[in-house]
Amino acid sequence: GAGVSQSPRYKVAKRGQDVALRCDPISGHVSLFWYQQALGQGPEFLTYFQNEAQLDKSGLPSDRFFAERPEGSVSTLKIQRTQQEDSAVYLCASSLEGTYATNEKLFFGSGTQLSVL
Amino acid sequence: GDSVTQMEGPVTLSEEAFLTINCTYTATGYPSLFWYVQYPGEGLQLLLKATKADDKGSNKGFEATYRKETTSFHLEKGSVQVSDSAVYFCALSDGNRDDKIIFGKGTRLHILP
Numbered sequence: 001g002a003g004v005s006q007s008p009r010y011k012v013a014k015r016g017q018d019v020a021l022r023c024d025p026i027s028g029h030v031s032l033f034w035y036q037q038a039l040g041q042g043p044e045f046l047t048y049f050q051n052e053a054q055l056d057k058s059g060l061p062s063d064r065f066f067a068e069r070p071e072g073s074v075s076t077l078k079i080q081r082t083q084q085e086d087s088a089v090y091l092c093a094s095s096l097e098g099t100y101a102t103n104e105k106l107f108f109g110s111g112t113q114l115s116v117l
Numbered sequence: 118g119d120s121v122t123q124m125e126g127p128v129t130l131s132e133e134a135f136l137t138i139n140c141t142y143t144a145t146g147y148p149s150l151f152w153y154v155q156y157p158g159e160g161l162q163l164l165l166k167a168t169k170a171d172d173k174g175s176n177k178g179f180e181a182t183y184r185k186e187t188t189s190f191h192l193e194k195g196s197v198q199v200s201d202s203a204v205y206f207c208a209l210s211d212g213n214r215d216d217k218i219i220f221g222k223g224t225r226l227h228i229l230p
Contacts, residue, residue, distance in 0.1 A: 003160070004160065033217065033218075040223075041222050041223070042121075042206050042208075042220030042221050042222045043206075043218075045219070048217060059217070106163065106218070108161040108162070110158070110159060110160045111160065
């Protein structure tokens with residue numbers, strides 16, 4: 001596609017429910033990032049993939065959060081047993097390059113807004 | 118750890134006014150600095166960047182200069198337009214392996230016609 005696509009656009013979950021958020025990066029992009037953006041805050045790093053390899057997951061807030069990119073293209077962020085504090089916009093970004101200074105050409109999706117009731 | 122602090126909003130200006138959004142950073146190394154913009158209903162977009170001290174990034178009439186001595190990267194525009202209304206994020210990347218970007222909290226800008 002023309003840009004980074006995320007689905008669903010909005011997700012409402014009951015506390016304790018599992019959710020899965022999808023990211024379709026730009027075709028051929030090597031690097032993929034997930035960010036969490038709480039209301040009124042800046043995006044905070046969650047995890048990074050280079051192709052199918054998850055090179056950094058230091059930002060995942062708990063073991064309830066899990067991300068995968070099995071074929072090096074589409075990525076899924078899964079949150080188990082959702083809590084109210086998980087409510088946020090989850091942003092995905094991708095970049096063509098897989099090496100130093102990928103951030104210069106980072107393309108963001110519009111995000112998935114997760115509300116946990 | 119590395120961090121970014123930017124002025125809180127919202128900032129409300131009249132069209133054609135001069136804009137400054139302050140941003141300061143803390144970093145152990147030599148970061149690259151960025152301004153990202155988020156228009157309503159759209160994804161984050163890179164507005165401008167600077168990769169070393171004294172560099173000036175510019176785009177769409179916006180400018181920001183990388184000031185190492187004051188650890189600042191203030192965003193300026195001489196004459197704002199209604200279409201500039203958006204949320205602006207100052208950010209840095211420390212250039213490590215995965216180049217994760219650290220964002221400020223964002224400043225919402227409203228331009229009145």
